[in-house]
Amino acid sequence: MDAASPAPTSTGFYEWNPEEDDVLICRAVREETHDVKSFIFAPRSQRRFAFTPGQFLTFEFEIEGEAIHRCYTISSAPSRPDTVSITVKRVPGGPVSNWLHDHFRPGQMLKAAGPMGDFSWTHHPSRTGKYLLISGGSGITPMMSMTRTAYDLAEIRDTIFLHAARSPDDIVFDDEIAVMSRRNRSIRAAHIVEGDSPLQAWPGFRGRISRAAIEAVAPDFREREIFVCGPSPFMAAVRAILKEAGFDMSRHHEESFNFEELAPQEQAAVEEAAAALESEVRSWKIEFAKTKRVVECPETMTILEAARRAGMRLPSSCSKGMCGTCKSKKVSGTVEMHHQGGIRQREVDAGMMLICCSKPRSDVVVER
Amino acid sequence: MLDRTDTSLTSLLRRRRPGYSLEAPFYTSPEIFAADMDAIFERHWLFVAVEPDVPEPGDVMTVDIGRNAVLIVRDDDMQVRAFHNVCRHRGARLVHEEKGTVGNLVCRYHTWTYNLEGSLIHAEHMGEGFDASCHGLKPVHIRSLEGLIFICLADEPPADFDEMAAVMGPYIAPHNIKNAKIAHQHDLIEPGNWKLTMENNRECYHCGANHPELTVPLFAYGFGFAPEDLDETERAQAERYGCLVTDSHDDWERAGIPSRMREHLDDMVTGYRTERLPLDGEGESHTMDTKAACRIPLGAFPSAKMGGLHFWTQPNSWHHFMGDHAVTFSAIPLDAERTLVRTTWLVHKDAVEGVDYDLQNLIDVWMTTNVQDSELVGFCQDGARTAGYEPGPYSPYTEMLVDKFCNWYVQRMRARFDPAPVAAVAA
């Protein structure tokens, strides 16, 4: 990895720093296509994210009692620094991508480290101001972050966004790319698909990525700084096309989603980040029975705080166990409660608790 | 017919004829009602609850007296406290339920939080210069007389409460009210002015004709009779009753249970009367079979036949303490023509309903009697509204206590509203 660390987009706020608090809370899950979902995360305390578009985060997943680490590119733009999103495509039989799709919900938490990686146009500016972003499948995520940033900052970069997908239904962010290109004329987008989808005949480019397709979309591709991300065979194909066309390969940049293909220094950085994430604080699951939300709560945090950080608004006032505003029925589980007179022992005996001063000692179900 | 036209309160008070019921406006006028609330209910000790109403720390209850809202709460040191039930922020009512349990006292509006001592301990967003210690709940004077809770809304409550309490404490203490539980509580709204409710309570002239249930345990003679009206048998019974009272008092007092009559109904600001009266039949309780309703006695008594300790207070209560249970009555005026009467039946706190006592049997006599009295009070209220009403004479044999209630009332009203010195009405 290049030693010169990139200047992150400044937001003028405290930055999220995984060394202080590496827990991110899922605020929303969005369905992008039939097998792609975006997960939007916020820090637990009021912090903002700083990164360069194209960078990724390393996450720790606890799946069936086992800690697994995976990298995901930030698909959101640093110009909207309150949250970060990742966009994940299902991988047949893949333990993490499918768990995210099937089990991960708003309110749940993940540990994350980063940002890392230098796959970004910020580090490889184009002399001519022209860029060509070529992506296949889930490789669209770094391109999306770069394009969203250019759009948000109203930059006039000559950006051509070329995306290859299996069918029209597999094009992720289709509408948003169209909107961005319509409103910022320096962004032009083209998709190439292998075939029609059941309900949609494709009027544009068909087939696999090819020199003809690249030339048709960007006749001046030789003047451009080119960024490529996608499945390994896809990236290999692009590489071959560009070499054959006599492209100056120092202006070709690629990112592999295949961990084993990352540069050795980058693998080492990911492994170091993963080691730092290894949990030492236990987290418990807090289920809110009425609102049907589940929140991850570290044993060092109050249930109210965990819920609040997950975006839930629960009645509370003093947050000190005095006023009783947060009084809730505990359906099951154990908590450690340190109140200041806001609840009676009789009420505790009857299963009530003040969630502002109760920390979980097991999974807890709350009637709220 | 009344030939007088001056109906100002002071002249009505000055021309009150002792030994006669009050003139109609005292029972019907909203203005006089407002004056009553001011002079009587905001300035005297009122009986409003018993300690078993708030048995445990955090237990809270509300009482509304006219325009005033009061909350009574038991704190963590088992002390019972009373406060104005009004938030010091923007005045929202603080406690809404008649009874409940709280940790601290929290206003629903903006969650100002007071501890059970009334101090403001939490108020968000009030800024640096805000002094919470200046915004504690306003206390209301409260005294527990052996478990009977009296409050007083005046800044300076009548000092002679202590005098009354010193006499009454030993009478009530054996009945162990602090260790009792509420077996039943009943609120009845009587369709009459509060003074009619009290007057009805202060005599048993009407008992023979109206209370077949109450007169099972109670001797009608206990509350006076005109000797010349009695025939031979009645006179014999009355004499037997007179001897029974004297003998019982001797027995009970020898056993350390104060029983003799003490009366200060109209010569004290905190007027009261007490006497332990023998009961008819088995002599144990106010029940239809005159036997104890509850198997577990209230206190440690030498016998089950403890009669009924009667305790009357001005302006608003009466009580019957027996060996097995006690019944308290608190009258709270709602408006000129309606009065809330709250009856509370107490048994030992270890007594289990259905096992140690049958609730129906426990409450039967007074549930029935209350309804009968309520109806009678309504009759008088109806009468007071008519042009035909004119104050009538009280019986010198059976209605002396009614007269004393009116004496007390008129004196207290004159003390408040009549600048001229009030001649003490002799007892």
Ligand SMILES: Cc1cc2nc3c(=O)[nH]c(=O)nc-3n(C[C@H](O)[C@H](O)[C@H](O)COP(=O)(O)OP(=O)(O)OC[C@H]3O[C@@H](n4cnc5c(N)ncnc54)[C@H](O)[C@@H]3O)c2cc1C
């Ligand atoms: C830099 C980078 C950025 C990525 N960005 C995205 C993205 O934006 N969207 C997206 O859908 N996918 C992205 N991926 C791929 C993603 O990390 C997962 O590989 C994918 O979700 C499949 O995981 P799985 O556990 O479901 O399947 P699997 O096929 O079981 O796992 C993927 C393979 O990666 C290997 N691996 C080992 N360590 C790691 C590690 N720390 N991170 C990743 N793989 C590891 C595993 O051994 C396994 O062979 C990215 C990967 C990398 C390396």
Ligand code: FES
């Ligand atoms: S918010 Fe006040 S007790 Fe929890």
Ligand code: FES
């Ligand atoms: S009125 Fe009570 S807190 Fe505002």
Ligand SMILES: [Fe+2]
């Ligand atoms: Fe009666």
